[in-house]
Amino acid sequence: MEQAKIVLIILSILGGISSSPPLREVSPEFENFEEIIPLYKLPDSLVPSYYNVELQPILDEGYGTRFTAPGKVSINVLCLFATNNITLHALTLNISESSVQVREIVGGSEIPIASFDVDAEKDFFIINLQNGLRAGAVYQIYIEFVAPVSREVLYGLYLSNYTADDGSTRYMAITDLEATDARRVFPCMDEPSKKAEFEISIIRLPKYSSLSNMDLLRTETEGPGIPQGWVKDMYKRTLKMSTYLFAVAVSDFEVEEAAPGHYTKPVKVWGPPPYMQAGAGKYSPDLTAKLMTALENYFRVPYTFPKMDKISVPHFGGGAMENWGLNTYRLNRLLIEDGIATESDKISTAITLSHELVHQWFGNLVTLKWWDDLWLNEGFASYYSNTVLIDVGLEDILPLDTLVSDAIQRAMYYDVTSATHPVHYNVTTPTEIRIMFDTITYSKGCAMVRMMEAILTEPVMRDAVTAFLTKFEYNNAQQDDLFQVIDDQATSLPGTDLTMKAVMDTWTLQSGFPVLYVSRTEGSGSITFRQAKFKTDLNNDDDPTPSSWDIPISLYLPTDVQVNTSAVLWLKKDAPIEFFSIANVQWFIINPRQTGYYRVNYNRASIRPIIEQLHTNHEAFDPQTRSALIDDNLNLAYAGYSDLTDALNLTMYLKNERHLVPWTTFVTNMAKPYRFLSRTAGLSAFKKYIVGLIKDTLTEINIDPQPNEPIGNATILRNKLFEWACNLDDSECIQYSKNKFAQWMTDPSNNTIIFPDLRPFVYCAAVANGGDAEWDFALAQYSAANREVTKTNLIRSLACSKSVFRLARFGVSMISSVITTLSNTLNKAYDITDIQRFIRDNEPALQPVNGTLQTAIGNIENNIKWSITLTATPDQPLTVTGVTEDDERDFYIIQLESEIAAGAEVSIQMEYVAQIPTSGAGLFYREYQTETGEVRRLAATQFESVEARRMFPCFDEPDLKAVFELTVIRKDNYTSLANTELVSSTPENLVTLIITHELAHQWFGNLVTLKWWKEVYLNEGLTTYSQYLGMEAVSPDLMGVEFAILDAFQYSMLYDASEYSHPLSNDVTTPDEIDGMFSTISYEKGASVIRMVDGFLTRETLRKGLQAYLKKMSFQGAQQEDLFESLEEAAVADNRLPAGLNMADIMSSWTLQSGFPLVRVQIANETAITVSQERFLNDGAEDPEGSSWFVPITIVTADNPTLENNIPQVWLEKDVSSKAVAHDVSKWIMINQNATEYVSIEAALNLTRYMEQETHFAVWSTFFEHFNNIYVKMASHPGYSLLRDYLVPKLDAALTAVGVEESPSHTGALAILRADLLDWACSLQSPLCFTYANQLLAQWVDNPNTSPILSVDARATLECAIVAAGGKPAFDFVFAKYQDSGSNTELKNEFLNALACTTEISVMNELLNKTLNTTSGIAPGDASSVLNSVSSGALGRTIILDFLSENLEDVITVIGNGGLQPITGVLGTLQNYFTTKAQLDKLEAFVAAHQERLTPINMAIRLVIQRIQDNISWMDTTGFDIWMWLWFSS
């Protein structure tokens, strides 16, 4: 067997994305949520008052079962209501039932026990008593148990370790219990309101020390329960506290103590000796002591525990934990090591330290009553942890400003996602409680505290906080308790008669937040306010119960000396609108500093002056306000509330911005467009925009960090801008990174060369823009690193490589060299999370090697889980000394130090990972497709006859029978089946696996070697290309291979278009120059050029040529001429080249010069296009050398739509800059469809840029054909206005050229072109069309009997435009025309269609109502087509479903003559135009409301819905790209 080497992991690939299930199913009899809670909560009959807990964590071999903690607990409980059972929490504990005793404390009489029950779902351990307990009596419960010291999870009591300087592994045991994990350490009443006092004892070996919440009372070296050689630390009794704050640590850590004078009580920091000896423990102790003093002074409530210990833990699930008196931390959140730690680490550490310290009051002293109010802990801790930093002199790190970008705006971002929930949120089960530890609780909670303080003013809020802490100390509180204290303190809120409770209920009991509409009439002093819930898509009108809030409105004016954040006005939740008058000022700011948790949507008259002010002097607004303006305006524009152009225009002021926080907001908001643009033509414009903005600031703060520059603004800002500059290929940034990295490569042990904060970006840029040398160096440093952060930075930099083949090698190296050699350090769940995050962060760059990386994860999991334990009965020590494998016989042999005694029963525990192949042997998987085409997988077993060994180590022979117990862990969207009935189930995430293959190559380089390094591509390019072929050959269906090669292609083009590029064949002499040849050019461009040869010669011919080359040059040195010669022979033999071309000329044009051509495709006339070439350069600069190439061009057209092979129809020769190609331009055309040619094509959308000068009918009709789909789909999208802005000038220009007004020259094709242009221009409401339409109406009214429109082609369009542009009078006029038109059906229909063009809602309703009334003048026979016309219009689409819904029966009886035809007609029209989720929801709601009536057309409805779903996904992909393209092209 090969278990150790194999890797698995599947079950849940492509499991389909199901929306997360409701948190709990509420059965009808439990409508009221509150009634369910008791089912998961402990009964109220008993209240604990005191625990005595003793634990003996066994970390070493030879003292009983290693990695367990035998323990004892006594619990004193007061009986409130008579009961005959005791319910405790216990989970993963091995409880000795025979040890359990219950006795009454007074008198000591024992209460006999009847039986025990376990409720696994609720984690209950129930002691049933023979006689009941009496109300009012106090009892003591005594239990002995064994708790695990877990190696698998980072909660409960668990194991961590570090590597000592001598290379040995040292262990520690630590607790992490919030929210519901105390029950994993000792039986207890594990709810926050069940507070009690604790006496804790730890039994340990003398080589360790222990810590707990309290001071040490004494250490005993002998006594009952203390094994020989162990000692017992006994701790003083705590004050009343919740179980989740219980803490113990057993370690051999070293300590740093705070200097005296900063605080009245001892403060100590503990950490692993290698870190402490490097001085990493010096930063935190004094800072902690100062913070304690500052917090005591601020809250005016003393800290009542005797000391404060802070311990760092190498493996920690969260960032830190506030256990009373013993805070626990992730290493880099407590220890700051010179030369390793970054400035950001220092800032995060300061904030984390103070966060945990605030919890000593908010959380520890006053605890939430239940987890539904978790924000009372976390919101306050998040807010005051920042404000208190000012009091200890850390204002440089801008704690108040960064709150805006890092907490408030982050909360707003999260609060509109589907994962959001109200701040106060009902939760009951441990799984639900865990969900509460999210951005809403922390960041929105923080926003709530900050908003309350802004409303009350700081002194009033502080008084309320002191009162709250005093009133509820050692007790529990709910949010209403807090609001009550505030309302008692501040008898009224400034500016309103509302109470704080009334206000805050609107903010804490519902999710989301409002957008405040602010309108000021130009030049007037009156402002109006109204509110609506903010949505990420304005068109989403699916808000069944409109939310509203009590909104405090604060104001900042140019005349204000100081920002005042308390409200001058309130917009109450039930008030539709408020007015406010201000003096005549140039501008005004609503909600300065974003203290109110809402967005402000100014009308144009209000935002324009603000933008102007930002551009002239942005410092008129403080940084928090500037940040808020950026965040609001970008997000409002993204969601379609306001104009994106205005928002982008606003951001242009950033050229002058030097403050961190507005920049943070900006770059955060640029992530989305960047992600989408990274694969589109808009990227270069985007780069220009961003780099243009950041350049000045980056230069001013200096790209190179200066010694002793202040922490805060400059450093963190540089980090952010530097990262963007490098990602966007800014040459200065890349050059800086390459230089620094090169210096480091010459002096690897020097850790002062690269500034710690910049390391991730410098490494990344250097590896991305470097060659094998940089790569190999980074990999070597990674292997040698002994600090987590260094490893993380380096592993991430490896992923930055632009070479997918290097990445593929990376995956392979990871497994073979890194993972295997580092299995000692990379063996924790933490490592997996980190690597998984790194894979996620680097999608899609890592897509091609995803399988390899997943394999690496599997290996680490192996390392974590790999352990073999043998226990024998009777007790006999069995030590594993080694394992061997016998591949031939499938044996796995465990060697033992001593023999197993005959007659002993041995239990073997092994952890392993099995493979799930597709073949039907062992555990295997199969795929099937659902009705909707979604691929699902299932796993099953087939063991007969010798395949069980493939799934688990076993005695796999038929006569070795045994009894089996089987557990299957699955994702919750799967079910499992086994031989016997299900006992219980636990969900867990499993990782996916896609198998990839190592790529082999031995020919190019070894068999045939280079003559000299000038043509490295002959080795590397050919090898890279054959790797690609190998990948494809071995696994043709492997997702991502094609993608990988295209990516390689694009990356090399990116590089090749830059100034760093070099020719494939390049004269080099010095070692440095030779080194430079191992570049993306030699690898990927080399491969891409060979791939192009594959295209134009065909693979068969290329293979012939390569074989001849290998044969001819075996064991010799080759140069490129040798290759060309062999290729030429093959090309001639197979007749692959047109006359006059030869391989040497073609190839030399690609290998002797750098760069590649941009092929432009333009329409020459109706029967031809021109293709032209010029060198493509990244910055669009002109090519001084006028380079050209032999360019093969493949073309597919409507007439010839499939490409048999990639043989080019056209060659553009070197020195020929352009060439005409016959083509019927009314048909579509695609150039380089398979992207085999190493060229960049500018066609498609960019072609349309030239349309303004175009008056060819055929060209325009192609254009209309292309854009019709885009126009229809985008009609309901926020991008519509951009599309309109893009098209209207082109249409108007062409229309002006053709002639808007009718003229005799408009005949034939020109008449049709004019009609088409008018149709488009009028639909897009072009001013040119509307002016003309009004003019026509006036003529017509003057002379009603003669239509001024002669053109048959344009008549319908213009009649429609007349109604659209002319309002109600035009409607009435055309309606009269309709009635007069007698029996002329064609004319009647034309007028009816025109009537549906109205843009006024009241008129539209009038028209719709007329269709239902047989006496209105609209004939019943015409009504149906009116409905269809209305449905296809912009306004009609939004109201037609409401109309149908209200009048369904009338529509069916009057219009449909009893049938459903009118409904089918409308739905059939809507399916073309509905493109958003909101529209689909609306349609589905309509269908649901009339389900019974619509049954006959169910099938048609299903097709309509399917079509709309297709539209939605089109909008999410192509539609978004087009939107972005329009945005950055306009």
Ligand SMILES: [Zn+2]
């Ligand atoms: Zn916290």
